[in-house]
Amino acid sequence: MQTDGIIFDLDGTLWDASETLAKAWQETKPQINFEFQDISPDDIRQVAGMKHDLVYKEWFPDLSEEQQQELMQVSGKEKIAHLKKYGGELYNDLEDTLKYLHSRYKLFIVSNCQDGYIEAFLEHHHLHNYFDDYECPGRTGLPKDDNIKDVVKRNNLKAPIYVGDTQGDYDASHKAGVPFIYARYGFRDVKGYEQSIDHFSDLRKIL
Incomplete structure (x- = not known):
């Protein structure tokens, strides 16, 4: 057919929105009261295609489920705001x-x-x-x-x-x-x- x-x-x-998303992750850090590692554009490319919620388990296995959920909420808002403003x-x-x-x-x-x-x-x-x-x-x-x-x-x-x-x-x-x-x-x-x-x-x- x-x-x-x-x-x-x-x-x-x-x-490829990796550069914009990495900047959004940097903006997320001051909004969170616990430490997490820096996220680079290459880190983002490595997990592209993975189901969104699973990315946080992959990147932050040492954080509690509550911390992962908080990070998902805060970083999620920041990422959408950055993408709307800067695109990819x-x-x-x-x-x-x-x-x-x-x-x-x-x-x-x-x-x-x-x-x-x-x-x-x-x-x-x-x-x-x-x-x-x-x-x-x-x-x-x-x-x-x-x-x-x-x-x-x-x-x-x-x-x-x-x-x-x-x-x-x-x-x-x-x-x-x-x-x-x-x-x-x-x-x-x-x-x-x-x-x-x-x-x-x-x-x-x-x-």
Whole structure:
């Protein structure tokens, strides 16, 4: 069947917001009355694709659950505020390619992020018009494969594809029964995929 929808991961696929997020973590430190380690842009890239709440368990195993929850709340607000104000680094030719794809397919985002994160991306970079729908576990509490299934179902997609840059993206898309395109320029190596791209604009050549 001919492709009728493209579902994108966000971090490492549409943009790299690691520098902005690292600054937000620095702004979080004075607001917390316990110590935690500095978070660098590379630290952020290393956990991109991980379910948002699990990141805190990965980074801060020595903090109590209450401290992790407090940190999640405070840093979460700071990150969204920074993203809305400063945005992230869009990959080359992103908007022109989205414009081209949007004229031919319905476009979506499913990312393992907190609620408000996708909205901040769309708001700062004025990209709302290109996307029909989006979902994340911060809003649903569900894993990525279930969020992909929900977007497919509520938009009545018959032959969607998923574009992502991590093994978790590949695994989730296949659990959801959606073919996977690997964004090689992103953050991770992936074993197994239907097709791959070295630049975001390569999607014009294969779709």
